[in-house]
Amino acid sequence: MAVQREVDLSHANTLRLPCVAERYAAPRTLNQLQSVLAQANRLGWAVTLLGGGSNVLLPARLSGIVIRPAFAQWWLKAEGNQLFAHVGAGVNWHRLVMELAAAGLWGTENLALIPGDCGAAPVQNIGAYGVELADVIEAVQVVDRSSGHVRWLNRDACQFGYRDSIFKGALAENVVISQLVLRLSRLPMAKLGYGDLASRLPESPTPLAVANAVCAIRREKLPDPEELANAGSFFKNPFVTDQVADELRQQYPDMPCFPQGDGRTKLAAGWLIDQCGLKGFRQGAFAVHQRQALVLVHFGGGNRQGLLALARTVSEKVAARFGVTLTPEPRLITG
Numbered sequence: 476m477a478v479q480r481e482v483d484l485s486h487a488n489t490l491r492l493p494c495v496a497e498r499y500a501a502p503r504t505l506n507q508l509q510s511v512l513a514q515a516n517r518l519g520w521a522v523t524l525l526g527g528g529s530n531v532l533l534p535a536r537l538s539g540i541v542i543r544p545a546f547a548q549w550w551l552k553a554e555g556n557q558l559f560a561h562v563g564a565g566v567n568w569h570r571l572v573m574e575l576a577a578a579g580l581w582g583t584e585n586l587a588l589i590p591g592d593c594g595a596a597p598v599q600n601i602g603a604y605g606v607e608l609a610d611v612i613e614a615v616q617v618v619d620r621s622s623g624h625v626r627w628l629n630r631d632a633c634q635f636g637y638r639d640s641i642f643k644g645a646l647a648e649n650v651v652i653s654q655l656v657l658r659l660s661r662l663p664m665a666k667l668g669y670g671d672l673a674s675r676l677p678e679s680p681t682p683l684a685v686a687n688a689v690c691a692i693r694r695e696k697l698p699d700p701e702e703l704a705n706a707g708s709f710f711k712n713p714f715v716t717d718q719v720a721d722e723l724r725q726q727y728p729d730m731p732c733f734p735q736g737d738g739r740t741k742l743a744a745g746w747l748i749d750q751c752g753l754k755g756f757r758q759g760a761f762a763v764h765q766r767q768a769l770v771l772v773h774f775g776g777g778n779r780q781g782l783l784a785l786a787r788t789v790s791e792k793v794a795a796r797f798g799v800t801l802t803p804e805p806r807l808i809t810g
């Protein structure tokens with residue numbers, strides 16, 4: 476399999492941050508992945524994994540090798556009364572969701588229009604409209620980066636949390652995700668409790684109708700990275716203790732709060748940023764999006780330092796006003 480040299484990745488990340496990879500490979504089979512990992516180990520190349528580049532902050536240069544798993548197959552398998560989708564890491568997530576929904580299968584429809592590859596979906600346990608990947612995942616196949624050994628993790632072993640998993644923690648540097656198994660249903664199981672989703676749908680919607688409604692809402696709210704470079708939500712929604720949330724609520728009675736039932740309350744990062752008057756705030760080549768405060772956009776000509784400087788300004792203003800710390804959602808990739 477070809478290993479390319481000096482590959483420009485500025486169009487391989489949705490923030491359009493300038494980045495050149497010293498080497499780049501896109502293995503299409505497990506054998507190819509194992510062989511390029513063995514080559515990297517033998518020659519001492521640092522390995523960086525990349526999917527669709529929709530959740531990364533890339534540096535100007537990545538030395539070693541960037542590997543984008545490109546296993547593009549998926550298939551359905553019935554086991555007893557249950558139906559499972561086996562999905563290669565290189566399958567586009569949104570396309571998969573729409574194909575499953577069009578086939579009348581329930582499970583992933585609320586996660587429509589999330590960019591990126593299926594292989595990256597477990598890393599931050601993608602979530603939207605009241606559903607997380609953890610709700611539908613059955614197992615994840617991984618390849619050990621040093622031995623090439625293939626093994627399966629069941630859902631519990633993935634340690635999924637809010638925008639979190641073992642792939643950001645103990646296994647962050649150790650494995651490549653090569654395949655997912657998703658649990659689907661032919662029986663209606665619509666989850667319409669989030670936002671105004673229900674009001675846009677008939678009483679008994681199909682999974683395709685739900686997916687289309689989710690796409691319509693997202694297109695209204697979020698800038699399309701093809702038109703204006705961005706990485707979706709730039710900050711995670713912060714958690715505070717219930718007591719801190721109550722105190723803030725007294726000062727800001729209309730502040731959105733989501734009690735978790737475990738002594739913690741989730742706050743809406745976008746609301747906090749908006750209250751600081753930052754919608755549309757521009758710093759150099761970057762800005763807080765004018766309609767969606769959670770999204771930082773890149774007008775072109777900037778680099779990662781510039782983006783991080785804007786992120787710092789936003790975090791400092793939120794901390795000064797609310798005493799709440801914001802954490803970036805995209806992964807900071809080191810060169």
Ligand SMILES: Cc1cc2nc3c(=O)[nH]c(=O)nc-3n(C[C@H](O)[C@H](O)[C@H](O)COP(=O)(O)OP(=O)(O)OC[C@H]3O[C@@H](n4cnc5c(N)ncnc54)[C@H](O)[C@@H]3O)c2cc1C
Nearest residue numbers: 524526527528529530591592594595601602603652706707
């Ligand atoms: C407009 C927009 C909207 C978004 N909306 C949402 C949303 O609603 N909910 C949500 O959760 N996210 C959202 N995101 C974030 C992003 O789409 C998801 O996190 C997505 O899963 C990232 O996929 P990717 O292929 O682009 O991953 P990348 O950005 O390429 O990589 C992300 C991380 O995963 C690692 N990785 C990639 N592939 C593998 C692999 N095969 N094995 C192991 N590690 C790997 C990378 O090293 C990196 O650390 C949005 C992003 C954008 C731009």
